[in-house]
Amino acid sequence: MDKIRNFSIIAHIDHGKSTLADRLLELTGTIEKRKMKAQVLDSMELERERGITIKMQPVRMEHAGYILNLIDTPGHIDFSYEVSRALKAVEGVLLLVDAAQGLEAQTFTVLTMAREAGLVIIPVVNKIDLPNARPDLVAREIADLLKVPVETVLKVSGKTGEGVEDLLKAIIDRVPPPTATTVTEPRLLVFDFEYSNHRGVIVYVRVLDGEIKAGANLIFRASTEKFSALEVGTFHPEKTKVENLTAGEIGYLVTGIKEPGEAKVGDTITLPGSTLPPVPGYATPRPVVWASVYPESQDDLALLRQSLIRLRLADAALSFEEESSGALGRGFRVGFLGMLHLEIITERLRREFGLKLVVATPTTSYELINKQTGEKEIIYSPHQFPEDLSNWTVAETWVKVKIIVPPAYLSPVVKLLPEHEGMITNTITLADGRTALDAELPLRELMRHFFDNLKSVSSGFASLAYELGERRVADVIRLDILVGEELVPAFTRIVARRRVEEDARAAVERLKELIPRQLIVVKIQAKAFGRIVAAEHLSALKKDVTGYLYGGDITRKKKLWEKQKKGKKKMQQIGRVTIPAEVFLQMMTQKRKGKA
Numbered sequence: 118m119d120k121i122r123n124f125s126i127i128a129h130i131d132h133g134k135s136t137l138a139d140r141l142l143e144l145t146g147t148i149e150k151r152k153m154k155a156q157v158l159d160s161m162e163l164e165r166e167r168g169i170t171i172k173m174q175p176v177r178m179e180h181a182g183y184i185l186n187l188i189d190t191p192g193h194i195d196f197s198y199e200v201s202r203a204l205k206a207v208e209g210v211l212l213l214v215d216a217a218q219g220l221e222a223q224t225f226t227v228l229t230m231a232r233e234a235g236l237v238i239i240p241v242v243n244k245i246d247l248p249n250a251r252p253d254l255v256a257r258e259i260a261d262l263l264k265v266p267v268e269t270v271l272k273v274s275g276k277t278g279e280g281v282e283d284l285l286k287a288i289i290d291r292v293p294p295p296t297a298t299t300v301t302e303p304r305l306l307v308f309d310f311e312y313s314n315h316r317g318v319i320v321y322v323r324v325l326d327g328e329i330k331a332g333a334n335l336i337f338r339a340s341t342e343k344f345s346a347l348e349v350g351t352f353h354p355e356k357t358k359v360e361n362l363t364a365g366e367i368g369y370l371v372t373g374i375k376e377p378g379e380a381k382v383g384d385t386i387t388l389p390g391s392t393l394p395p396v397p398g399y400a401t402p403r404p405v406v407w408a409s410v411y412p413e414s415q416d417d418l419a420l421l422r423q424s425l426i427r428l429r430l431a432d433a434a435l436s437f438e439e440e441s442s443g444a445l446g447r448g449f450r451v452g453f454l455g456m457l458h459l460e461i462i463t464e465r466l467r468r469e470f471g472l473k474l475v476v477a478t479p480t481t482s483y484e485l486i487n488k489q490t491g492e493k494e495i496i497y498s499p500h501q502f503p504e505d506l507s508n509w510t511v512a513e514t515w516v517k518v519k520i521i522v523p524p525a526y527l528s529p530v531v532k533l534l535p536e537h538e539g540m541i542t543n544t545i546t547l548a549d550g551r552t553a554l555d556a557e558l559p560l561r562e563l564m565r566h567f568f569d570n571l572k573s574v575s576s577g578f579a580s581l582a583y584e585l586g587e588r589r590v591a592d593v594i595r596l597d598i599l600v601g602e603e604l605v606p607a608f609t610r611i612v613a614r615r616r617v618e619e620d621a622r623a624a625v626e627r628l629k630e631l632i633p634r635q636l637i638v639v640k641i642q643a644k645a646f647g648r649i650v651a652a653e654h655l656s657a658l659k660k661d662v663t664g665y666l667y668g669g670d671i672t673r674k675k676k677l678w679e680k681q682k683k684g685k686k687k688m689q690q691i692g693r694v695t696i697p698a699e700v701f702l703q704m705m706t707q708k709r710k711g712k713a
Contacts, residue, residue, distance in 0.1 A: 118365040122292045123323070124239075125188040125203055127231060128213035129223035129580060133243040137213065137275035138176070138189045144281055145178040145185065147353060175309075175321055175367055176354040183289050186367040188308070196454065197584075198402050198434070199309065201230050202383040205396060206308045206323035206367060209237040209292030211284075212259070216242045216250035216272070219549055220258050221580035222519045228262070238263060239271065239291055241284065246274040251549075258548045295365030303327035303335075304393045305370075305386040312430035316347065317373040318380045322362075326393065329370070330361045335386050338395040342379040347371040377429040402434035404452025405514075405585065406459055406564065407497045409440060409477035409607065410466075411448030417472055418447055424470040425449060428462060435462060440498065448475075450498055456564060475701045477607035481560045484512040484588055500606040502595045504647065513591035514560040517542075520571065521553050522579040529574035530554070537562035537570075538613065557586065561593070561611065597644040598624055600632070601694035607701055612645075621651035624704075629653040631700045639694050 126134045142148045178185040188207060190200045204210065210231045214220060231238055240259040245252045252272045260267040271287055273280035309321040329335075333346045348371040350358045362368045374380060382402070385395035412421045422439075429435045436452040453459040459479055466472045478499065485494045488508055496502050503509060518539075522530045531554075534541060539558035546552055558567070563583060571579050594617060598608035608628075612620045621643030628641045632655060639655035 118297055119294045120182060121184045121186065121294055121365045122209070122288055123186045123188075123207040123295065123365070123367060124209040124211060124288055124292050125190055125207045126211045126213055127190060127200065127204075127227035128243075129215070129218075129221040129227075132213050132215040132218070132221075132224075133275045134189055134213055137211075137241075137243060137273065137281070138187060140275050140278045140281045141178060141185075141187065141285070142176065142354070144278065144285065145180045147176065147178045174354065175352045177351045177367070180285055181289065184366075185285075185288060188367070196458075197226065197230070198400070198454075199382055200227065201234070201398075202306075203308045204230055204234040204236060205383075205398065206306055207236065208295060209239060209288070211288075212238050212240050212263075213243050214241070214255055214259055216244045216252045216255050217247045218580075219251070219255045219551070220262065220521065220547060222521050222553075222582035223580065225519055225553075226582040226584070237292055239284075239287055240265065240269065242270060242272045243275055245272050246277050246279065254549055261548055298326050298364050300326035300393065301328075302388060302391060302393060303329045303333070303386075304391070304396075305329065306396045307337075307380065307382060307384045307386060309382060310380045310431065310433075312427070313371075316371045317375045318430065319356075320370050320372060320380055320386070322368060322370055322386065324362045324364050324366050324368070325396070326364055328361050328363045334389060335370075336389045336391075337379060337381070337384050337386060339381055339384040339399055340379050342374065342376075343389055344372045344374055347373050375430070377426055378433060381433045402454060403585075404434070404436055405455050405560065406453045406479045406481060408451055408453070408459055408479040409448055409498055410437075410451050410463065411446060411475040411477075411607070413473035413475055415446045420470065421449065421466070421472055421474075424466055424472060425451070427470075428465060432462075434458070452497075453479075456568075475607055477701070478610045478704065479564060480611060481514055481564065483591065483593070483611065486510040486512065499595060499609040499611050500597075502609075502611055504595055506594065511591045511593055512588040513593070515557055515586040515589050516560050516563055516583045517586050518556050518558065518563070518581060518583040519553060520556065520579055520581055521547070521551055522575055523551050526575040526578055527552050530571065530579060533570060533574050534558065537565065537567050559589075559591065560585070561591075561613075594645055596621055596624070598628070599640070599642040599644060600628065600696060601637075601639050602642075603694070605696070608704060617645045618650050621645065625651045625653045627704065628700070629655055631703055632694070632696060635694055637694075 175188045188203045242252050256270040304326040305322040307320045336343045351368040383399040437449045440450045441447045483496045539556045541556045543555035592614045593611050594614045596612045625641045638657045641653045642649050643651040
């Protein structure tokens, strides 16, 4: 155990975690140079496209006689629970900060997680090769934040490899080995898992006590599901079968389980009947955002159900239940960890399973409290929200946000917060002159393109992190959208009462741009307070029915025009509007008018 070092890399998005992991793999000879590629630990196509880590990936390296187990974690706030559980599997972390961008909002969040887990923190300034890098200033910022000597802050380039050799030495010297244990009975922490068609759920584990071999009968303590370990192994980074895993090691178990929901991040694995306590801090990931997802064709409903079940096998945070809508037919109300999680899941459904989807406007949950009886009801879908709120008090979730912004953009950011019902609670000036703002705002407003607007007013220089807070009374109302005088539940949303008309006008104008012209005139209306608050008309396609005529009497043309007029009148009465699936997607990701 003295020769084992378990560590993780934590950082804000795009500070170079995966690139640094590439250099570590290359320098330790874990992957041959001829097999190296950028973001080698990011195996998912979406990860490589977006340049972000979505799925954490462990890898075992060997260097100078030591075993180095690295867990490359996601940087996005949506996956903070998974990161917190991964930190339970290691003794140290590399706190990575971009030499050009400096400390950012998510840096504070992940640092808090590492401190709460009691881990050794190795501060690292990355990307020192950039032309606009400020390694000395950023190193001093980190040293002040951690209250450590500036000389202990390492400076590296994940791209060129500069300083990575010294980093490896620091990992061996500073990260403590796993604590020796006298317990012989196996106890393992699940920090991630994946699904294989042939072998079922494969759990990624840290062995806390004892030893585990293939064939052992085990149990998940949270789900109480029993299973037999079909195979045990380690990551190089491909899965490599071994005879056994001992205390202090990180590896995987093949469970053979093919039922969703049995394996969960943060669960503890022991022998059946064991009296060993489970690892503390386990919690079921709580969905933050809900969206109704419908197949474009009802013939694909079964495929959509199977696809969601398949994705849930590898993502216990995904939750869904069947629902139906008069206009869209049957579909599923799906719970997500955040907007990025929503985008990833819907994109995977389209790419991996070939589904054409209609995704309703995402929303958060609201608590309705009956004023007479005190009875409480949780509403997840906007179209289930009552139109008349006279007998109800509405409560919604608020979030605590941290924003770091350069001084030149502080004023626009401060003005943006009240537009989203935000309140500033604290401000701190950092060493480089930037300001760290603590604020509170409704989760509903955070989802209303707050991040996009923040990036717009700060020219992309502001960073944001958030955590969920308590529920507070909300002054909101339901806004319905009618297309062709027919309610479209997918466009229904919950909006602030004070901004109903503004949002209604923006929605109908946006739909007028997006919906293709039909053979009939299309009314696009927004309804709230029991009345129409905004409306637009989409003119009908025109066809020249007399185009093939030449010469002759004008009465021939008049007859054709009259016939066309009668046909259009009849079509207007019986015609239905077709809304392409792309329109639903574009409405979900629409930007505020006047913003980039």
